[in-house]
Amino acid sequence: MRKKTAKQTPQTIAELIRIRFDEFKPAERRIANHLLVNYPMAGLVSITELSESCEVSTPTVMRTLKRIGFSSFITFQKTLKKELSKTLADPIAKHSQWATAGAPKEHILNQTADSVVSNLRDTMSQLSHEMFNEVVTLLADQKRNIYLVGGRITYSFSDYLGTHLEVIRKGVDKLPSSVSLWSHRLLDMQRNDVLVIFDVRRYETDLxxxxxxxxxxxxxxxLFTDQWLSPIADYATHSFPVRIEAPSGWDSGVATLFVIEALIAAVERKLWPKASKRMKELEQAYSYTGRFKQESR
Structure with missing residues (x-):
C-alpha cells in the first residue's frame, strides 16, 4: 500500500521529493528512493558517489534535482546541510539561534502565541482530510489492537492519546516508558494491529x-513527527508531519496536540453508540471505587 502523508507546503528536501515523486521517471525514482531511504546522509556524498550508488548517470542525478527545484548539486547540498543542522539542534543551540536571530523584543507570551498560531496554520494547510479519515477508521476498528509509544519528550503525547482511546474502546495498550519492556508488547502485536508512534527531532533509535x-x-x-520527518516515515503507512517551531530551546507540542484532540473527537463520534455504553460502565466503576470526589447535594 502506498504510504500516506499529509498534504504539504514543502519545507524540506524529503517533502519535496515525496510531493514530486509521481513525476519522476524510473531512473529518477531510483535516486529519489535512495535519498529517502538513506536520508539525509545519501545526499551528502559527491554527485559521482550518488550516481554510482543508484547506478545512474550524473546527468540523471541533476535532472532529478532540477525537478525539485535545485539548479546545481552545490545548492542542493547546502540546503540539505542547513536542514540537517536544524534536526540536530539541541536545546542550548536552539536557544542561541533564537537569541541571535534578531527576534522581536516583545514579551515572550506574544512571541510564543505568534509561533503557535503559525504552527497551527501551517499544519492545517498540510493536513489531508482523506488521510485523517483513514487514520480515524483504523483507530476505530475494534478488530485491531492499538499500541502507542513515544520518546523521551513525546511519551506524554502517546499517553494522552492512549488514555482517551482506552475510554472509548477496548484493545488499547500504552507502551511503558521503559524500553526494556517493549519486547513483550512486540510479541503480542498481530498482523493488521496498529502502532502509533510519536518521534520528533532528535529522532530516537529505539523508536x-x-x-x-x-x-x-x-x-x-x-507516525506523528515534525516537518523534517523522522526516519520512521519509511515504515509508516500514514504520517502526520506537524510544525513544532518555538521561540526557545525546545519544540512546541501545540500543533501535535491539536491533531491528537481532533482524532479523539472523530474516533469517539464514529464509535459513539458503543463508546457511550462503555463510558457509562466506566463511570459506574469510578463511582463504586470512589475515584472522584462526589458533588455535594
Whole structure:
C-alpha cells in the first residue's frame, strides 16, 4: 500500500521529493528512493558517489534535482546541510539561534502565541482530510489492537492519546516508558494491529527499531513527527508531519496536540453508540471505587 502523508507546503528536501515523486521517471525514482531511504546522509556524498550508488548517470542525478527545484548539486547540498543542522539542534543551540536571530523584543507570551498560531496554520494547510479519515477508521476498528509509544519528550503525547482511546474502546495498550519492556508488547502485536508512534527531532533509535520490527509483523504504523520527518516515515503507512517551531530551546507540542484532540473527537463520534455504553460502565466503576470526589447535594 502506498504510504500516506499529509498534504504539504514543502519545507524540506524529503517533502519535496515525496510531493514530486509521481513525476519522476524510473531512473529518477531510483535516486529519489535512495535519498529517502538513506536520508539525509545519501545526499551528502559527491554527485559521482550518488550516481554510482543508484547506478545512474550524473546527468540523471541533476535532472532529478532540477525537478525539485535545485539548479546545481552545490545548492542542493547546502540546503540539505542547513536542514540537517536544524534536526540536530539541541536545546542550548536552539536557544542561541533564537537569541541571535534578531527576534522581536516583545514579551515572550506574544512571541510564543505568534509561533503557535503559525504552527497551527501551517499544519492545517498540510493536513489531508482523506488521510485523517483513514487514520480515524483504523483507530476505530475494534478488530485491531492499538499500541502507542513515544520518546523521551513525546511519551506524554502517546499517553494522552492512549488514555482517551482506552475510554472509548477496548484493545488499547500504552507502551511503558521503559524500553526494556517493549519486547513483550512486540510479541503480542498481530498482523493488521496498529502502532502509533510519536518521534520528533532528535529522532530516537529505539523508536525506529520498534517501528521496523512492527512493520515486519504486518502492523500498520501511524507516525506523528515534525516537518523534517523522522526516519520512521519509511515504515509508516500514514504520517502526520506537524510544525513544532518555538521561540526557545525546545519544540512546541501545540500543533501535535491539536491533531491528537481532533482524532479523539472523530474516533469517539464514529464509535459513539458503543463508546457511550462503555463510558457509562466506566463511570459506574469510578463511582463504586470512589475515584472522584462526589458533588455535594
Amino acid at each position: 525506529l527499531n520498534i517501528a521496523a520490527l512492527a512493520k515486519e509483523k504486518g502492523v500498520e504504523v501511524i
